[in-house]
Amino acid sequence: AQSVTQPDIHITVSEGASLELRCNYSYGATPYLFWYVQSPGQGLQLLLKYFSGDTLVQGIKGFEAEFKRSQSSFNLRKPSVHWSDAAEYFCAVGSNQAGTALIFGKGTTLSVSS
Amino acid sequence: KAGVTQTPRYLIKTRGQQVTLSCSPISGHRSVSWYQQTPGQGLQFLFEYFSETQRNKGNFPGRFSGRQFSNSRSEMNVSTLELGDSALYLCASSPPAAGLGVEQYFGPGTRLTVT
Secondary structure: OOEEEOOOOEEEEEOOOOEEEOOEEEOOOOOOEEEEEEOOOOOEEEEEEEOOOOOEEEOHHHOEEEEEHHHOEEEEEEOOOOHHHOEEEEEEEEOOOOOOOEEEOOOEEEEEEO | OOOOEEEOOEEEEOOOOOEEEEEEOOOOOOEEEEEEEEOOOEEEEEEEEEOOEEEEEOOOOOOEEEEEOOOOOEEEEEOOOOHHHOEEEEEEEEOOOOOOOOOOEEOOOEEEEEO
């Protein structure tokens, strides 16, 4: 069965430091992968997506993610974190059923310290 | 272009009642999906509608149902509410070339509390 694992429930990073959020997926074919961010009381905002091609994808707000098939990973990175990046981050994989259903990880809460 | 809108934003219901939530997708989007978000289970897919037809369904009981109208607006209904139905219900729409791997754009959600 398809699944997404985000091993870190909560991460604290100092403002200005680099960030890497981990995501591992289980999928039988070429996956469609996404990262979303959710601020308190808000819906989800798409940060970036991977469908095929270049394994390093750029997103909004200075985020990037690298697809590694051999490790079944799609880790999110940012070189310098800002206080406004504090939020919950979700990795998702496109379901192999018809349609656009997404399977989400449990999320990683990012706190930013000054 | 306006984003996905959901009404109402907050709702309090009593066990045994039913509730209807509404979602208006981004203009031009024909696919609408619904998700339930709870602290314990996280984000779970409920169902998807495309051109007024249910295209995909998650693993939820029949008390959860939905429909889509010709203008792509969607409603979901939960009958015989249980305490465990308390959650944030998120609606998402996708661009016209809907299929595997197409990104979804989410609304702000409806916070349902069942007492």
